[in-house]
Amino acid sequence: MTDQAIALSPEPVQNADALAGQWKLIWWRFCRHRLALAAGIVIFLIYLVALFADVLAPVSSQTYDSRYTYAPPQQLRFAGYDAAGGFHPLYVNGYSMKVDPIALSRDYAPDPAIVISVGFFVKGEPYRLWGLFNIDRHLIGPTEPGKPFYLFGADRLGRDVFSRTVHGTRVSMSVGLIGVAISLVLGIILGGISGLYGGWVDDVIQRCIELINSIPTIPLWMGLAAAVPISADPVLVYLWITVILSLIGWTDLARVVRGRFLSLKTEDFVLAAGLDGCSRMRIIWRHMVPSFMSHIIASVTLAIPTMILAETALSFLGIGLRPPVVSWGVLLQEAQNILAVSSAPWLFLPGIAVIVTVLALNFLGDGLRDAADPYEY
Numbered sequence: 458m459t460d461q462a463i464a465l466s467p468e469p470v471q472n473a474d475a476l477a478g479q480w481k482l483i484w485w486r487f488c489r490h491r492l493a494l495a496a497g498i499v500i501f502l503i504y505l506v507a508l509f510a511d512v513l514a515p516v517s518s519q520t521y522d523s524r525y526t527y528a529p530p531q532q533l534r535f536a537g538y539d540a541a542g543g544f545h546p547l548y549v550n551g552y553s554m555k556v557d558p559i560a561l562s563r564d565y566a567p568d569p570a571i572v573i574s575v576g577f578f579v580k581g582e583p584y585r586l587w588g589l590f591n592i593d594r595h596l597i598g599p600t601e602p603g604k605p606f607y608l609f610g611a612d613r614l615g616r617d618v619f620s621r622t623v624h625g626t627r628v629s630m631s632v633g634l635i636g637v638a639i640s641l642v643l644g645i646i647l648g649g650i651s652g653l654y655g656g657w658v659d660d661v662i663q664r665c666i667e668l669i670n671s672i673p674t675i676p677l678w679m680g681l682a683a684a685v686p687i688s689a690d691p692v693l694v695y696l697w698i699t700v701i702l703s704l705i706g707w708t709d710l711a712r713v714v715r716g717r718f719l720s721l722k723t724e725d726f727v728l729a730a731g732l733d734g735c736s737r738m739r740i741i742w743r744h745m746v747p748s749f750m751s752h753i754i755a756s757v758t759l760a761i762p763t764m765i766l767a768e769t770a771l772s773f774l775g776i777g778l779r780p781p782v783v784s785w786g787v788l789l790q791e792a793q794n795i796l797a798v799s800s801a802p803w804l805f806l807p808g809i810a811v812i813v814t815v816l817a818l819n820f821l822g823d824g825l826r827d828a829a830d831p832y833e834y
Contacts, residue, residue, distance in 0.1 A: 639699070649718055
């Protein structure tokens with residue numbers, strides 16, 4: 458190759474990061490965080506469970522059978538035969554039950570002679586998916602409707618704990634999502650006004666934040682939740698609990714936004730927008746917020762587990778969501794008795810769902826926070 462050809466050939470790009478945009482850099486950096494990427498997949502699957510809870514649960518959350526109160530979990534088994542010699546690729550064993558004459562309690566044991574065939578997309582209780590479609594198919598369940606099928610055991614009324622945990626995913630995850638959405642709006646607006654205007658407006662908003670933060674959290678929750686009538690509609694209670702959590706959870710985000718606005722309001726692009734006649738709200742939403750949107754996403758991701766734990770704590774204390782609403786906190790509240798601790802420990806299985814979800818959201822938030830500054834190596 459001649460010297461002239463070498464001079465005319467384009468120079469190879471030494472580093473692709475130099476030509477990538479901000480969001481692409483954030484994505485690349487996030488993908489290198491393997492734990493956060495795995496946590497993101499887990500959270501995506503959990504929200505899929507919440508979206509298709511009716512399909513995934515073998516029965517509804519209120520279905521009960523008094524013959525199987527406090528029945529222990531059944532183990533899924535593969536490739537077995539029943540007493541008649543029939544082959545079952547997937548099955549569970551039924552129960553043999555004895556009554557203790559002294560304690561007057563039921564003692565269950567798996568009975569190998571009773572084989573209950575299990576299948577996928579089997580017929581079961583009819584339901585309305587998303588309130589639109591009438592369906593009677595469930596992802597997993599006994600092929601013969603009415604047979605006992607308790608993967609997580611049964612509670613004091615003979616209700617399936619696994620189905621109630623799946624249905625509780627919808628309420629617990631939506632409380633965190635909706636609560637954080639309201640807190641996001643309040644935090645950005647009030648924090649943005651505080652940092653942009655300054656002066657007495659900043660003083661008033663910051664004193665309000667300090668007042669809210671100075672009140673002990675549990676008594677504040679109890680006081681606000683006590684204002685909700687006991688006889689109120691469960692949907693109204695759900696909305697009230699979401700609003701209560703939002704009114705308490707916006708303060709940290711507001712302070713983060715205020716600090717960013719204080720550092721950005723003297724930047725050239727903000728001053729140019731003001732000289733161009735843009736209103737204060739347009740400057741906040743159109744120019745300043747997008748400049749640190751990645752930090753807001755990370756903060757929101759870390760705030761969702763706080764909301765979920767708050768709802769769980771309120772419901773566990775009996776001042777949050779109440780039956781017939783099903784959430785992870787309500788399920789754990791039903792497990793706070795000596796009988797559950799001593800003889801029905803499977804009632805605490807919804808707590809594992811809380812732990813997995815909170816850990817996954819925290820790992821995801823850590824990964825987003827590290828990826829939010831893609832120019833830092």
